[in-house]
Amino acid sequence: MVALMDQRERVAAVFDRAAETYDRVGVDLFQPIAARLVEELGPKVGERVIDIGCGRGAALLPLAAAVGPTGRAIGLDLAPQMVAATASEAAQAGLAVEVVLGDAQEPDLPIGSFDGLTSSLVLFFLPDPGAALRAWRSLLVDRGRIAVSTFASHSAAWEPVDAVFDPYLPPGMREARTSGEQGPFASDEGVELLLSDAGFTDVRTVRGSVPVRFDSAEHWYRWTMSTGQRFMWELVPEAERAAVRASASEAVEDTRRHNADGRIGFDQEVRYTFGRR
């Protein structure tokens, strides 16, 4: 139990530190993924929907817009700064959204009270994704819909960049973007099984690819500091960071020659998995 709490607290603390610039540094990744997820969920005017691990609202804000003022949209996140920033942004946008602090693993919300549930790029952070999915299922009405996105593979040409951090990762630890290399997140079937084992029916997957591009190695660095990858930097001892950044930047620059558009970056394969209570 102590270990589980450590993992949750560590993840939430990293996202808390990243919250101010999270998804706000001019890189398209979280929003196109969430937009597709929401579109496939198909929220209707007047429905009650929840977004678990809402971050800066990539899925929550379009959900709220879709259900409108007669519906109800709630976002839940364990990082207080994410909750505060998203609540304030939703208010500025004139959207009636509730953003609550809570644990995706054990959400403290009324059961059987939502028509739809989204969770974009969250499941692989949780200590027990199967238990979380069972809890999420109980939040839905009968035949209520769930839509989750997870990372699948990304361009092989980006591997030298990821490899720069390998010596600093504790044994068994995966960075979220590479979580698709093993365990339940390694295949469509693995994620589908997580949902069906949790009791969901009509489980299906669609795939998409998002081109993630950066203006420069410096832009890439700012982006890493604004996401969960910030934790990779925090694992590198301070005295080594400049050297690690220099070799990572070299590997980042090298990806230009693999991309048809000549830009720095990678293509991220994304898995969208759906089911019903």
Ligand SMILES: C[S@@+](CC[C@H](N)C(=O)[O-])C[C@H]1O[C@@H](n2cnc3c(N)ncnc32)[C@H](O)[C@@H]1O
């Ligand atoms: C990769 S971000 C995705 C955020 C948002 N869904 C998006 O697509 O931009 C993961 C989010 O999950 C949240 N998170 C991680 N573990 C959590 C937990 N146990 N309970 C609630 N939120 C959690 C983080 O704070 C972070 O905001």
